[in-house]
Amino acid sequence: MLQLRGNTSMEREVADRNNREGMMGWLNPRRYGWERVSYWLQRLTGVGLLAYFIAHIYETSQIAGGPALWEAFLELTQTTLGHIILIVVIGMCVFHSANGIRLIFAHGGKGLGKPGRPDYPYDAVSLNYRQKSGIWIALILALVAMLYGASVLFGGE
Amino acid sequence: MADITTIAHDVLIIGSGLAGLRAAISAAAVDRKLTIAVISKVQVMRSHSVSAEGGTAAVLYEEEGDNQEAHIYDTIKGSDYLADQDVAELLVKSMPYEIYQLDHWGMPWSRRKDGRIAQRKFGGYSFPRATFAQDKVGFYEMQTLYDTCQKYDNIHFYNEWFCTSILHENNTFQGVTAIEMKTGNFTIFKGSAGIICAGGAGRIYSFSTYAFSSTPDGLDMAYRAGLALKDMEFVQFHPTGILPSGILITEGARGEGGYLINNKGERFMQKYAPGKLELAPRDVVSRSMIREIQEGNGFKHETDVDCLKLDLTHLRADRIKEALAGIREIGIKFSGTDIIHEPIEVRPVCHYMMGGIHTNIDGATEMAGLWAAGEAACNSTHGANRLGANSTSECIVWGKITGELAARYATRKKVDSINRKQVLEEEKRIYDGLFRGRGAVNPYEVRKQLTDMMDEKAYVFRNEQELTSALEKVRELKGAMWKHVEDKAKEYNTNFINVMETDSMLRTAEIVLVGALNRRESRGAHARTDYPYRDDANFLKHTLAYFTGNGGPKMTWYPVAFTRYAPVERKY
């Protein structure tokens, strides 16, 4: 763990959260550009998927209770609201996965470009259009998947 | 008194510019058990040194035709023979080591294709001798030194502590008093040895390349402690400051091949310095520019100020981006001009103080245990006119020398007491005299009037009449009822700091003016229209100014050290 050097007053300040943006900093994700949107969505969808996954494990466990319980449970989930939730989950899953693949590469510096001599007006190479279009593609894929999911869930009946 | 905190360290360094940081490293390396305090009124890496752009002079390539003797000669000739020649020699001989040491500490020097350190042309030199790192030399040097300081746990940084006075007894240094800006607490620093690296005072001019923090409070502190300020009338005006802000276009721009042009499109430097053209020393180029403007060959900037233009459009765009990226940015941002496509409007601008705290060749002041280095010091390397790129060199060389000497001194001799009377007097001076003072005049208005007046009357050319009227004005401002601080809070009170700075500015401006009046000749950066020639018979000597209380300074003279070159007429 990082040790902060210095006098005790500084160590006290380390604990001090005075003026940190905190979770409020997550609001207004458009403020700093697309990469920040991606950060925010990746997080949101990650947590959302985890929640769904837990619920899904619970849902499938009903199978062990026999056909009656299973049918009863299906009744609960196979509703319009249930379908909408499932569509959102599909979108989350596709966005999180597609963007996740981009991030796995980007986190290791792949596809970000090379450092060079700074040149006014300093455009950051890491915020290049390859990365931005990666985010857009993930969003578009998620949308397409949601539409397809909707067509299966609502159209199949 | 009992409630005033005392902080004790072995070596106190006032100022965290290039000189201060270099001193800290060399002091810390002497003995890891010594504790070094670096006290600065700004945070580290915010000192004015980060703005230095063009280069640092050193002889690196003797095998390619350079030699140290030439560097010594260029420096002395550039100084209009007012430099102490042994000091110039020490500078030149120490520099190559420092360049390589900086390289070893991580300095991103610009390189040649073969991987060796690159150098470029600079004004007044007979060989391309300015070692550079793009056009941000000072910045990178500061970063390298600051980062290297992180190696030493015995260096303690006191960021944003404003020093107000030097404590001393029997002409021996004991420490300083300071105000911690964050809390507003008045504090005593006790130290066996001290080094003043408080930088230049260029903010006594309005049109100035200096950072806003470059006010003479460090010089003034030494002055009030009874130390002499030397050669203060020599103020360097750099030929190329942009309008309206005064931000600098480095001499490197001319070193890379830029031209100065007048409104007829002529390269007018052909008239004034046919041998060196734009790369004549700064005093020569600045005077030529003012003459050109006086002859009606200038441009008018949209703010109605006369100016000339610096033309870089004939350089290749990629070369500009490679070597002058920073000033291209400055041009676009602060002047609305892209130097790749258009000439940029420039005008001579206050840039450097040759003068400073009087020291000997080792940087020692007249007080035992106290040294001075960097722009705050005047060890007489630069005489009447500094060559570009020689100042960062000076900061580094004397930073190292004084750091070592001060640390050695501090191991031998420990200070055991503090002059309490002085502490109380100082507390009274700043709190009763300034903080709780009453007045109707806005101190910021006083500061503005002073600096505008300096711009007008103590600029590139001076004369008796204007200097006298300027002196009268300074004395009038000194007497005005302005000493008060509106902001009564303790915490981060920049109003209070500004008032203390203004107080020191008035005193320092007075010294500059008195010195300029006394020097009835033209030498280096000091050009008198009423005495247009150099007068070696009467004025081949340094000016010293001593504090006398509320009256003006007491002026004396001090001899110049000659070791090798007799003065001859200076031609470029």
Next chain:
Amino acid sequence: MTEQLIEEIETMEKKREKEKHQGEKEYPKSSVTLKIYRANRRAGESPHYDRIEVPVQRWTTVLDALLYAKAYKDQSIGIRYSCRMASCGSCGMKINGIPRLACYTKVSELQGREITVEPLSNFPHIRDLVTDFSQFFAHHHNVEPYIQNDNADMPEKSKLTEFIQTPEDVDKYLQFSYCIKCGLCYSACPTVATDTQFPGPQALSQAYRYFIDSRDTAPKERLDLVDNRHGIWRCHFAGSCSAVCPKGVDPALGIQLLRGHLLGYSKNEKKVAELKERQKKDD
């Protein structure tokens, strides 16, 4: 195809950016209202905003405007500044909600007749527009930002020579050493917003700056230094740091490249081998 599209979008954006600058030439505003965040909690003054109208010209920067307000309207405004030319990093503050340098932001670049200035977030607040940088500097200190090499300190009487570095070697780290420690990135980063022990973009990009410098011989130690619970892994490539950096340091890039070495995407053996080679030659 996509490459082309990307390029097209890119040129379009650049053009728009240029047009924004051209607008400055015919600058119509003659005065502007500063909405300044004021607070001095230690002295019991609670946060509020002051509105001060100041005259402006085409060149006026937000710093100029603030200093005018300080000199002639309200002398008690707490503000930190020094170089006024974007090289010292003193004057970072939130201008209209985004971290920027006051001396590097012209009033003419901003929309509207009112400019909101607030202290940087994520730094402990001191007074008005001034924040405390000691944690920030401590994080920088903690990444050991100096060349680690047995020969780093040159003996006085040694052979005077440099470590050879080609311009290409320099370009690998030069961009990252452009950092002026202004803290804008630190203020924008969403991780710093909640994690008090995360070194932040500035410190991490400096870790990379020394890691990739061919003069440094401690690449492994440097990786270990940032490989911990609150270290480099807490960067999620939100990119906000690079979006606000006034000097094109692109800390996000430095961090990801450094992480590439931890992930094994990139190898640094060449550099180590090279160094060994060079040392042999020197001996």
Next chain:
Amino acid sequence: MHKMTMLRESQIMKIHYITAVGALFVVAVHIMMRIAVMPYGMSLEYENVIANYQNIPYIVLLESILVLVSIHGFNGLRVILLELRQSKKWEDGVTVLTIAAMIALIAYGTRTIILANGLGVE
């Protein structure tokens, strides 16, 4: 469990990425099978579901989804929580809790698989 806390952060995060890629693969197969073999509505019928649990490769698939996604998901949660507050108590708590939750979820899911598999045999 102790081993986990002794992993380097880089090792944990490598696992995070590898499980992500693995999860992507197995989840894709899982969903494909659900929609490719028969219409979605039918695939949910009790007999069809139970039948699936008789199929050994499918069980392996389900189990790996369970493990991979749990590891990835709970580590993701750990990361978020770690960033929220910093104190030894909180951080140790977060580590223990996420690992415990992960193990519990895997155990619970495995129980379903075993039970459902048993149902078919009867």
